[in-house]
Every structure is written in structure tokens, then in C-alpha cells.
Amino acid sequence: MAQEIHAVFDNMNTPHLGHTDRGIIPKIITNVDGLYEGDLRHYFKVLFEKARNLRNPYHNFRHIFYVFCCCFEACQYYQSRPEKLSARRVRNLLIAAMFHDFDHSGVVGHDDLEIERAIRGLRKHVLPEDKHHLVDIEKLIRDTQFPYAVSSSELDLSGQILRDADLSQALGGVWMQQILFGLGDEMNMTPTAMLETQTGFLRRLAFSTAWAEEKFPRDHIDRKIEEVHGLLSILE
Numbered sequence: 001m002a003q004e005i006h007a008v009f010d011n012m013n014t015p016h017l018g019h020t021d022r023g024i025i026p027k028i029i030t031n032v033d034g035l036y037e038g039d040l041r042h043y044f045k046v047l048f049e050k051a052r053n054l055r056n057p058y059h060n061f062r063h064i065f066y067v068f069c070c071c072f073e074a075c076q077y078y079q080s081r082p083e084k085l086s087a088r089r090v091r092n093l094l095i096a097a098m099f100h101d102f103d104h105s106g107v108v109g110h111d112d113l114e115i116e117r118a119i120r121g122l123r124k125h126v127l128p129e130d131k132h133h134l135v136d137i138e139k140l141i142r143d144t145q146f147p148y149a150v151s152s153s154e155l156d157l158s159g160q161i162l163r164d165a166d167l168s169q170a171l172g173g174v175w176m177q178q179i180l181f182g183l184g185d186e187m188n189m190t191p192t193a194m195l196e197t198q199t200g201f202l203r204r205l206a207f208s209t210a211w212a213e214e215k216f217p218r219d220h221i222d223r224k225i226e227e228v229h230g231l232l233s234i235l236e
Contacts, residue, residue, distance in 0.1 A: 025065060028072050028094075035075055036090035038129065043098050046125045052103050058182035059104035059114075063169060068097040070165035074211040081210075083157055092133050093158045095122070096140035100162065108186045115145045152208040164212035167205065170198070171216050171224055192235060198228045 031039045047054075047064070054061040075090045085093070102121040104114050119138050126134060143150060143159045144166055152163055170179055176191075184194035202225050207213050 037087045056106040057185035059101045067165045071097040071161055074161040077211040092137050096137050100141045100144050106186055111145045160208040164207045164209050168216055
């Protein structure tokens with residue numbers, strides 16, 4: 001499975017969900033590797049058929065499943081390490097990843113309201129076997145609220161993985177579409193104005209997990225900054 005996931009990641013080692021014909025998402029959803037308890041068919045069906053934000057400019061299907069796939073890969077990464085997450089904790093994390101932006105309005109600026117909307121969606125559709133874990137799942141979702149109310153260093157590993165996965169969208173091969181045009185649209189900013197913010201954001205970008213630091217090393221971030229400068233110079 002790990003090699004197959006890498007096969008659908010783009011040239012910055014981030015999930016490229018345009019290649020779902022390789023069957024990676026179905027394999028994760030049906031849990032062919034037994035990495036977590038049960039499977040996630042129910043939640044995928046809910047998201048696929050009922051979520052109202054799948055066509056948003058940024059907080060859309062691509063972003064949700066980018067984060068979801070990153071979280072799954074991180075859980076695989078820790079399987080052979082002392083920090084290995086239990087099967088139950090992996091399930092909680094993947095559910096949180098799938099619902100962290102559920103029904104997002106597509107307008108940035110009131111993340112507290114977006115979080116509450118996502119949690120309402122989760123509570124409405126939660127399975128009986130997950131009800132006893134809602135507190136943990138909801139906490140993971142709440143910890144993605146931006147600006148952060150709690151430092152990443154104070155989160156447990158699951159929370160750090162979800163935050164790192166969410167942040168890393170800026171480093172993908174489709175970052176111009178997702179960040180400059182998509183997120184820019186939701187923030188009511190022009191693509192050029194969004195591009196001008198990227199150098200500062202990328203210079204401050206720091207990950208909390210060994211998984212993310214290995215996957216997105218500083219030299220990759222520096223190359224992304226060089227790309228931003230190159231684009232800005234062309235647009236001058």
C-alpha cells in the first residue's frame with residue numbers, strides 16, 4: 001500500500017487525487033491493510049453524497065481527501081515506530097480528517113463557525129460504534145481551527161498529524177490552483193495578492209511531526225519560495 005500511495009503523489013510528494021483510477025482511496029476506505037478498526041465506507045458515502053462543499057474553490061473534495069490521504073500515510077509511517085497509533089486512534093484520526101471541513105461555507109474568516117458546522121455534520125451521521133469516541137474525534141476537528149488557539153506542541157500526535165496534513169496543501173504540485181485561485185477566491189483576494197503572501201507564509205511554515213519534516217524537508221519549502229519569487233518576477 002505505501003508504494004501505491006507514493007505512486008499517486010505528485011512531484012512534491014503530496015497526494016495527487018486526479019489519479020484515483022489507481023484505486024488508492026478505495027483501498028484506504030475499505031481498510032485492506034487493517035490499519036484501523038472496521039472500515040470507512042459509511043463516512044465516505046456520507047461525504048460523497050451529502051457534503052455541500054465538494055465543489056468549493058478551496059475547501060473542496062480535493063482538499064478533504066488530500067488531508068485524509070496525508071493522515072493515512074502518516075499513520076503508516078508511525079506503524080514501525082515507538083509512537084505507533086492504536087487501530088482505534090487511527091480510525092478517530094481518519095474520521096476527523098474526512099469531516100474537518102464538512103459543509104464548509106467556502107468563505108474564509110469565521111473558522112469557529114465552520115468547525116461547528118463540521119461537527120454538527122459528524123454528529124448527525126456518526127455510527128453507533130464511534131459515538132463513545134466523539135469527544136476525541138471532535139477535539140481533533142476543533143484543533144484545526146485557524147488561527148490556532150492551542151500550540152501544536154501541546155497537541156497529541158494525532159492532532160499534530162492532522163494540522164501538518166492541513167498545512168502542507170501549500171506545498172503540493174497543484175498549489176497554484178488550490179492556494180492562489182481557490183483559497184484566494186474564498187478569501188476575496190486576487191491570485192496575485194495571494195501569491196504575494198506566500199513567501200512570508202512559507203518562511204514561517206514549520207511542522208510538528210517527524211513524518212511531515214521528513215516528507216516536506218526545508219529544502220522543498222525553500223524551492224517553493226524560489227518558485228514564488230520566479231512567478232512574481234514574471235508578473236511584474
